[in-house]
Amino acid sequence: MNTSLSQTVWLVPCYTLIGMGLSALWMPGINRKMGPRPAGYLNILCTITALVHSCVAFLETWQQPVQKVSFTWLQAAGLDLTLDLKISSVTIGALILITGINLLAQFYAIAYLEMDWGWARFYATMGLFEAGMCALVLCNSLFFSYVVLEVLTLGTYLLIGYWFNQSLVVTGARDAFLTKRVGDLFLLMSVVALLPLAGTWNFDELAVWASTAEINPTLATLLCFGLIAGPLGKCAQFPLHLWLDEAMEGPMPATIVRNSLVVGTGAWVLIKLQPIFALSDFASTFMIVIGATTAIGASLVAIAQVDLKRSLSYSVSAYMGIVFMAVGAQQDETTLVLMLTYGVAMALLIMAIGSVILTNITQDLSQYGGLWSRRPITGICYLIGAASLVALPPFGGFWSLARLTSNFWATRPTLAVVVIIVNALTAFSVMREFSLVFGGKRKPMMVRSPEGLWALVLPTVVLAGFALHTPLILATLGLLPGWQQLNISLVAALVLSTLVGGGTASYLYLSPSIAKPINLFPEPVREFFAKDLYTAELYRNTVIFAVTFISKIVDWLDRYFVDGVINLLGIATLFSGQSLKYNNSGQSQYYAISIVAGVLLFILAIFYPYFSQLSF
Numbered sequence: 001m002n003t004s005l006s007q008t009v010w011l012v013p014c015y016t017l018i019g020m021g022l023s024a025l026w027m028p029g030i031n032r033k034m035g036p037r038p039a040g041y042l043n044i045l046c047t048i049t050a051l052v053h054s055c056v057a058f059l060e061t062w063q064q065p066v067q068k069v070s071f072t073w074l075q076a077a078g079l080d081l082t083l084d085l086k087i088s089s090v091t092i093g094a095l096i097l098i099t100g101i102n103l104l105a106q107f108y109a110i111a112y113l114e115m116d117w118g119w120a121r122f123y124a125t126m127g128l129f130e131a132g133m134c135a136l137v138l139c140n141s142l143f144f145s146y147v148v149l150e151v152l153t154l155g156t157y158l159l160i161g162y163w164f165n166q167s168l169v170v171t172g173a174r175d176a177f178l179t180k181r182v183g184d185l186f187l188l189m190s191v192v193a194l195l196p197l198a199g200t201w202n203f204d205e206l207a208v209w210a211s212t213a214e215i216n217p218t219l220a221t222l223l224c225f226g227l228i229a230g231p232l233g234k235c236a237q238f239p240l241h242l243w244l245d246e247a248m249e250g251p252m253p254a255t256i257v258r259n260s261l262v263v264g265t266g267a268w269v270l271i272k273l274q275p276i277f278a279l280s281d282f283a284s285t286f287m288i289v290i291g292a293t294t295a296i297g298a299s300l301v302a303i304a305q306v307d308l309k310r311s312l313s314y315s316v317s318a319y320m321g322i323v324f325m326a327v328g329a330q331q332d333e334t335t336l337v338l339m340l341t342y343g344v345a346m347a348l349l350i351m352a353i354g355s356v357i358l359t360n361i362t363q364d365l366s367q368y369g370g371l372w373s374r375r376p377i378t379g380i381c382y383l384i385g386a387a388s389l390v391a392l393p394p395f396g397g398f399w400s401l402a403r404l405t406s407n408f409w410a411t412r413p414t415l416a417v418v419v420i421i422v423n424a425l426t427a428f429s430v431m432r433e434f435s436l437v438f439g440g441k442r443k444p445m446m447v448r449s450p451e452g453l454w455a456l457v458l459p460t461v462v463l464a465g466f467a468l469h470t471p472l473i474l475a476t477l478g479l480l481p482g483w484q485q486l487n488i489s490l491v492a493a494l495v496l497s498t499l500v501g502g503g504t505a506s507y508l509y510l511s512p513s514i515a516k517p518i519n520l521f522p523e524p525v526r527e528f529f530a531k532d533l534y535t536a537e538l539y540r541n542t543v544i545f546a547v548t549f550i551s552k553i554v555d556w557l558d559r560y561f562v563d564g565v566i567n568l569l570g571i572a573t574l575f576s577g578q579s580l581k582y583n584n585s586g587q588s589q590y591y592a593i594s595i596v597a598g599v600l601l602f603i604l605a606i607f608y609p610y611f612s613q614l615s616f
Contacts, residue, residue, distance in 0.1 A: 005053060006060040010069060010085050012050045012095055013134040016102075019046030020127030026120040036119035040110060043123040047103045047130065054095040061089045068140065068204075084140035084202050090336070093477075094137040094268075097340060100466075101347050102130045102257055104459035108351060109253035111455035112358055122162060122251065129155040129257060136265055143201040145269050146184075146191050149230060152262060153180045159254040160247045172246035179243040183233030190226025194276075197223075207275035215279065224283030227273055231266025235320040236313075238294040242536060244317060248309035252354035255309075259316045260347035264339045267320070270327045271335060277328075284328045291324025292418045297533060299425035303432065304529035308353055308363045314532075315429055316346060318422055319389075325415055326404055334404045337479050341388060341396035344467050348385030349430070351460040352378050355452040356437060360445060365433070366517065370442025374449045377457055379438045381464040386430040388467045390502070391423050391494040396470030398495070399480055405494055406487040416490060420497045427501030435509035440516075 023039035024030070061067075067087040074081040106126060113122060132151040139145050161173030195201060198209040236244035244263070248255060270277075270287075277284050295318045302314035319342050326335040355378055356371065357363055372379050384395075391401040401423060408416035451457055474480040508518055519526070528534065 006057040006064075006087060006092075007067070007069075009053065009057040009087055009092060009095070010138060012053055012099070013131040013138070015046045015050040015053070016043075016099075016127045016131040016134065019043040020124045020131065022046070023120050023124040023127060027124075028117065028120075036117055039120040039123045040106065043127050044103065044106050046127070047099055047106060050130075050134070051096065051099040051103055054092055054099055057087075058089060058092045058096060061087065061092055063089070073144075081143065082141070082202075083144055085138045086140040086203075087138070091137050095134055097343060098130065098133045098137070098261055101261060101343065101463075102126065104347070104351075104463055105253045105256040107455055107459045108256065108354070109251070111453035112253050112354065113251060114453070118162065122159075122254075125155055125158045125162075126254065126257070129159065129254070129262070133261060133265060137268065140203050141201050142191055142194065142203060142206065142269075142273070145272070146187060146230070149187075149234065149265065149269070150184065152234075152265060153177065153184065156180070156247065156258060156262065159258070160250040162251050162254070163249075166249070168246075169249045172243075172249040176243035176247050179240050180233045183229040183231070183240055185229075186226040187230025190223050190229075193223060193226070203272045206273070210275040210279055213279060217280065220279040221282050224277050224280045225286070227276060228270070228283060228287060231270050232290065234266030235263050235324065236294075236317045237290050237320060237324055238297060238317075239535065239539075241294060241298070241317050242532065242539075245310055245313045245532070248313050252350065252357065255354070256347050256350045259313065259350055260343040263316055263320055264323065264343065267323045267327055267335065267339065270324075271332050274327070274330060274332060278330075284330075287328030288325050288412075288415065291321040291326075291328060292415065293321070294318065295321030295325065295418060295422045296425075299422050299429065300529050301532050302429045303425065304526060306365050306530075308357065308365055308368075308433065308437070311365070311429060311433055312346075312349060312353060315389075315426055318426060319346070322404070322419060322422060325408075325418065329408065329412060329415060331404060331407050333479075334400065334407060337474065338400040338404060340474075341400045341470060344463065344470060345385050345388035345397055348381060348460065348463045348467050349389065351456075351463060352382035352385060353433075353437075355456040355460065356449075358456070359452055360449055362445060365436045367443055367445050368437040369440040370438075370446055371449055372438040373442075374446065375438070375451050377451055377461065379434070381460045382434055382438070384464045384467050386427075386434060386502075388470065389430060390427045390498045392427075392498050392502075393495065394471050396467065396474065399471060399474060402486050402491045402494060403481040405490055406481075406485065409487050409490050420494055423494060424497035424501035427498045428505040431502040431505035432509055435506055439506075439510045440512075 019042060022042040026034065026036050026039035028036075069085040069087065071083040071085075072080075073083050106123065109122065109126075113119060116122070128151065132148050132155060136145060136148045136152070139148060157173050157177040160176055161169055163169045164173075191201070194206070197215065198206055198213070200206060200209070233240040233243070244259070247258065250258075277287075298314045298317035298321060302311050302318065305311040305314065323335055323338060323342075326338060356368075356375070360368070362368075388395045388397050391398045391405075401419060405416045405419045408419060471480060508514055508520075509516075531537070
């Protein structure tokens, strides 16, 4: 691997940063003479450059040894901070996925934000988003990975709050930022604590240290919990999952990138930290339990949603729950393949749904129906995305889920059952959405709903083609499992769960003989899942209540005690100052009075113990 493009692949994040800087030049506050469109076109050009560089570098690095690059960042007081990078076919493959989906999302934004004057701000933030993800996959340092994760959190906040004149948008951006801060605080504590223990933040050196480390089991568990906490929020896992639902208030092009790629950045860091988690079996079990709980719970909540965006967002949390389970069970290679197939499928689903929402204004599923005849291209793309997400052969999602389930069955059979259940629920959810949007009778709001602009349809169709060819790509890369590696009976059960889930949803929501809306369960049960298992109310009555109560106590103490003491000192100073000013009048009688008063107070202070012992 001696060619220049593979050795300089670290320039890929720089291309997108250049795009961010160039886009910022067209902000209204800087450039008032031209429209904002050049910002988008320049950013797209930089992303194309990054994609081409990544593709050529991938060809050069395929089946070649891993190359490591290190830049000195800071040397001071015995602290040596180096920016370590790892260049391999895996990391460069991740770059291709990131830049490719970002490129399609930026094309998509041309039509989605056609009449919006905030192009410069949007594309600049998308450039920051893309640069952060590219830097993260190349980074081989835990410290700088944490820094990049914080940059991504900032980008999430800015993109969710893009339409900042809407109250729900402001609330969603704030809640996403603060929710991630909870996990990031514990992550930072573990990152700082790990340096004196291991003496390094380099992932490869941490793996060497962990293989021979002998530390207290309690300390190891606490350290691992802190390292898990950050990705827990990034991947929208219980109990830090509510932010993803509110994040759907942002522009749909940003949602394409966030819900397909950014949510997986936490899992990427967890895979890098696998040797550390080997120090604590309890921490790995904790990841599995959290992942399974989120996967099943979010799948059920997705089915109960009426809002189309909310339904998709909970499916994202469900799949990230499966990823958490896979990481906890040390299925690293299978996890990476699952993240690839999931990212393509989810991005395609969001593109298809986004174009429908844009032209029909509403997100309420009860307002949709009969769009198949009006928008067949979008409907076909949605079906391809849905088939690629669940275990339906021969699509990409089938191979990743089949391999993961077979591996689980060999070591942890319970987890295989969980994957089958989540797959069935997800198939039900996506087919429910398809049936309500594209099937049935055409609703009044859907009478005039043609296919969107070319910039909406073209990237969606391109990604659909990529999704169809994902199995061929996996086979070419040697990532497609052979039938001898799979448990055929289990794979059959997995496919059957897809057919049962999707078929049940199709029958219930497409059959004209079944009354709509469908109420299979009592109202309290529907409310329980529709309101996300009352998680928000639980937070409101526990954490928020406690913080509010303590804040009121601190406010009262500050207002009436601290301010009272300060005000008393101020009054005493004012009174003494007003009293002492008479000493400077120049009249002898005031000096005499002051002297006599001082002498009397002095005598009283000296003889006070004697007077106090007298009895009258």
